[in-house]
Amino acid sequence: xxxxxxxxxxxxxxxxxxxxxxxxxxxxxxxxxxxxxxxxxxxxxxxxxxxxxxxxxxxxxxxxxxxxxxxxxxxxxxxxxxxxxxxxxxxxxxxxxxxxxxxxxxxxxxxxxxxxxxxxxxxxxxxxxxxxxxxxxxxxxxxxx
Numbered sequence: 846x847x848x849x850x851x852x853x854x855x856x857x858x859x860x861x862x863x864x865x866x867x868x869x870x871x872x873x874x875x876x877x878x879x880x881x882x883x884x885x886x887x888x889x890x891x892x893x894x895x896x897x898x899x900x901x902x903x904x905x906x907x908x909x910x911x912x913x914x915x916x917x918x919x920x921x922x923x924x925x926x927x928x929x930x931x932x933x934x935x936x937x938x939x940x941x942x943x944x945x946x947x948x949x950x951x952x953x954x955x956x957x958x959x960x961x962x963x964x965x966x967x968x969x970x971x972x973x974x975x976x977x978x979x980x981x982x983x984x985x986x987x988x989x990x
Contacts, residue, residue: 920949923983950974 853860874880927949952974956967970976981988 916951916953920951924949950976952976 874884950970952968952970954966955969956965958965966982968976968982
């Protein structure tokens with residue numbers, strides 16, 4: 846408490862100046878419409894900038910959900926594309942029994958070993974999702990080899 850009093854007594858002239866300056870600015874802004882409009886536009890500019898930064902940060906945090914939504918939409922669209930009837934008739938020489946139409950399963954690559962003779966992909970889906978051994982993996986660029 847004694848330090849607070851010492852600070853006030855030591856800086857009393859500066860504190861009085863700041864008090865009078867603040868009072869004069871408030872009275873000037875309240876009494877003149879030009880000054881009031883300038884202060885309001887400056888405040889709107891500052892708060893608009895702060896809101897823009899907060900909004901961009903919020904959008905950045907929502908990117909994971911947006912990416913998941915896009916992955917599901919891409920899988921749905923590719924499924925539609927792969928299951929379209931072909932207009933050209935190709936004679937079937939051999940038919941494979943038990944193969945249904947193309948089902949796409951959305952997964953995320955967790956680990957990729959690309960520096961060995963045989964590359965391995967570790968994905969976050971398994972047999973519960975319908976993944977079996979030796980199934981193909983595609984991405985936006987095509988077949989993963």
